[in-house]
Amino acid sequence: MISSDDLRFFALLASHTSLAATARALHVTPPSVTQRLQLLEEKLQIKLLHRQGKHTSLTDEGQLLSERAILILAEMEDLHQTLSQQKHSLVGRLKILAPFGFGNQYVAPLAAQFQAQHRNLSVELELSDNPKHQPSQAWDLIIHIGELHDSTMIKSVLAKNQRFLCAAPSYLEKFGQPKTLQELRQHHCLALRENAEDVTLWRLRLNGKQKDETLRISPQLASNDGRVVKQWALDGYGIMLRSEWDVAAEINTGQLVKILPRYKLPNADIVALLGSKEAQRSARTMQFLDELKRSLNPAPWQN
Template identity: 50%
Template structure:
């Protein structure tokens, strides 16, 4: 017989790339995870996980336990939520993934306030700049900044806020190297690339009067961390193409200068992706999404109009 705790334990293993990752998710030591998994397999009389080196994969029996376990825990969650709704409460576990910088600046404060307002909700906020690599079963709500190339079937997208991409550089860099007059001039400038998601980050696209101009940059500086890239630009190391939410304050303060304002760049809207699991449709998810949408309307990075 498997209890809810057993199912939660095994699902943490099923959704992790390795036992070490599962131990971190469960906040226990790897030997403790291995011992409990072995005891679970002995109790059931079946082999649930194949371990090859540092990686793991589920056996057919393991896939069955994971599939049925999600359904059982989902039903229990639905029951808890239905009873809580009759008491006027919001309860349950809410798993959110968001980009690193945007998540720190805008999602984390809303998550903290939401949990304080709903003490029976447990929030797990994971920040990653490779959200596309996070399996859909691992989250109830994902926040994405930028175009969505391929959404998994069953996901529901809700646009939360507009967000432009802007080309900019520091006054010190421009004083030393001059302003580009057209996209082609960028080939003579030091360009800095942010390597995130799976985008072709060295192909910069500009549009004017219905015509697209593509420039292949050769960055001497690149990073997967937006804060590092922004810091290089502020230090006068080169030009960056960044989200409006990240550089709007620097532009207003004069620390950065917007370049080629007559050209449009592909926008990067802020979008919420609801998972296909039933828990993603729960009241806690919907209410958190409403709270986040409210916090982003109007977008905090754009000056309010009188």
């Protein structure tokens, strides 16, 4: 019979793409992970994992075990939490995935405050701008900005968020401000590579029109770090497409100037993604979500 420790081990293993990554997460050696996996497979008399070079993938049986393990562990933690309610405290572990910039500025401080209010609770916050590479089952809550690829999860809108094209006054003084999309093609453009989006295809819609126009840029500078791209723009290296939450302050102070203000870009609302099954949504998750919504209403960048 498998134990809860076996379930925790396999749930963690299933959330990584290699045995080496699992070993790093457990702070052990890869051979010890391999040995533990073999013991679990022998105990169950089934193969749980395919190995393809350095990478791994779940067998059908492994996928089933992973899904059931997550549900069982969630139920166990909820039971623990229910038994501890007489102490009026949240317990267990809250795992949050958020984008780098937004997570650092708005989620991280709240996560620390939330844990300080609930001393029996541990909070794990991971920042990543490539959420598609992270299995959604590994997280209690995912904060996402932009185009949504996984429609199986429950979406809760945290704040409205526009996107703008903008550049520093120093850049515009040197190269001029484009008045049309055709003129924009001749400018230095900056690209932020995040969320596995096609970041070199900009979609804009002229006010009053019903159809988007598209512009394929050839960025002179590109990065996967929004802070880097923003600093490039502030330093006058080019025009960037960026979210309101990140540039509203600089636009208000004149450090950045909106480009083609008669055009509107697709919104990139800030949302929280939750597991589609109620058993995956614990009290600690829902309470943190409530706190997050309160902290973003009204949106701090719109004040």
